[in-house]
Amino acid sequence: MSEQTSGQPRRTMRQNLKELPAQAWLLTIGATINRFASFATVFLVLYLRSHGFSLPKAGAAVAAVGIGELVASVLGGHLADRIGRRNTIALSMFCSAASMLALSQVRPFLAILAVAFLAGTFAELYRPAGAALVADVVPEGQRVTAYAVLRFAINLGFAAGVATAGLLADHSFFLVFATDAASSIIFGVIALLSFPDNRSPAGTQGEGRGGYRRILSDRAFAFFLVASALVALVYFQQQTTLPIHVLRQGLSKTDFGLLLSLNGLIVVVFELPISVVTMRVPARQALSVGFLLIGLGFALTAVAHSMPMLFVTVGVWTVGEMISAPVGYAYVADLAPKELRGRYQGLYGLFWASGTVTGPILGGLLFTVSANGFWALCGVLGLAASALTFGIRQRLVTLGEDDVAAIERAPGGLKP
Known part of the structure; x- marks a missing residue:
């Protein structure tokens, strides 16, 4: 996503959708079918409880799935660049099918943990490859729309x-x-x-750790990863401290479900139209606004003591999500050299998924000390992520000439 967008003609959402290549649509269709039925791990606790396992053991199995998903971010990105996007997606899906069937049959608890880890790994292994494939087949100016379409379809498929x-x-x-x-x-x-x-190509097969050295020397990407980890910590409070806050207000679990339903409904209805606007805005600016709104939405939870006010807070951070999520994928795709796109997307996915670990741990600890103080901290973290993202380009001017030249050679690197 170019930082220079002012000269581009205004386009409608219909034009953007019509011009997406067939392979982007096929990826969307395949991911939607898969996401529609990716519910085995959602019901894993109930399944294990029905077989007599205790709640702590069932929770440990779910945690094993989560650890596998974190591993998949890095491994999937590496495989996408080494064996190709197509082969990585196929490997992920066929092995995921086998591990899901195995998970339904194994009975010893240690075997369940091992298979649950494999199930989480293989189910998510395709994601960096899919994100890299979009960057391969979709022109730079249309990537925000393509990623928004993919998110829309996946969210709709999962909800149904x-x-x-x-x-x-x-x-x-x-x-x-x-x-x-x-x-x-x-x-x-x-x-x-x-x-x-x-x-x-054969010439890039042996990059290995050298490829990751190149990635980590990309200061723009490194700063963006840090910002993403900060805002992910805030975003995943929807799964941890937010439900506790809702119950503390005398509201019900059903009310909390309605709040999350509102998030999904807003994304499905408005993310594609919003992408038409954000694709014309410099990436750093869009990401900064999105991160700031996510932090602000959760910070406002401190004064939200009724369902109408909670609806407002969810609306604020959902708008931030819709602005930043498609642009984030496009921004990473534009920073990455073609031969490293999978690993760039994999690391981005890893840092974002880190919020599923840091969010519950830090949220649980700090929320018990001071709930209002914790919500204020969420706002501060969102502001920090926003400022860090907006300041990426200014920080890059302090790089040495060799570093700047390397980034400029990358597709979508520094623009004049």
Whole structure:
């Protein structure tokens, strides 16, 4: 996403959607089918409890899935650059199908933990490859729209799928795992038949750790990763301290569910139209506004003691999410050299997913000390992430000439 956008003609959302390449649509269709049925891990606690496992053991299995997902961010990015986007997606989906079926059959607890880890790893292994594939096939000026379409479809598929999963689970938990596996196989076949075999040339196969040294020397990307980790810590409070706050106000679990439903509804209805605006705005500015709104939305939770006020706070941080999420993927794609796109996206995914670990731990500790103080801290972290992102380019002028030249050679690097 270029930092220079003022000369671009205004385009409608329909024009942007019509001009997306076929492979971007096929990726969206495959990911949507897969996400529609990616509900086995959502029901994992209920499944294990039905087999007599204690809640702590069931929770440990879910944690194993989460650890696997973190590993997948780095491993998936590496594989996307080494064996190609198509092969990584196919490997991810076929192995995910096998691990889901295995998870429905294993009984020893240690075996469940091991298979749950593999299930989490393989289910998410495709994500960096998918993000890199979008950057490969979609022109720079259309990437925000492409990532917004992908997020829209995945969110819609998951929302519809969870409701369907409940019906399946009432009949048989095996149907939940089997349907999840079937959707993965479908996505894997779509990948093999439709996506290009873009394995790295022989000259780049041996980069290994050298590739990561190049990535970490990209100061713009390094600062953006730090900013992303800060705002992710705030964003994932929706899963930890926010429900506690809601119950403390005398509201119900149903009310909390309505708040999260509002988030999903707003994203589905408004993210694509918003992407038409954000694609014309310099990336750093859009990301800074988005991060600031996420922090502000959670900070306002301190004064939200009723459902109407909570709806307002959710609306604020959801707008921030819709602004920053598609632009973030596009910004990373533009910073990355083609041969490192998978690893760039993988590291971005890892730092964002770090919020699922840091959020519950720090949130749980600090919220018990001072709830209002913690919400204020969320605002400060959002402001810090916003300022850090907006200041990326100014910080880069202090780099040596070799560093600047390397970044300028990257697609979407420093612009004149």
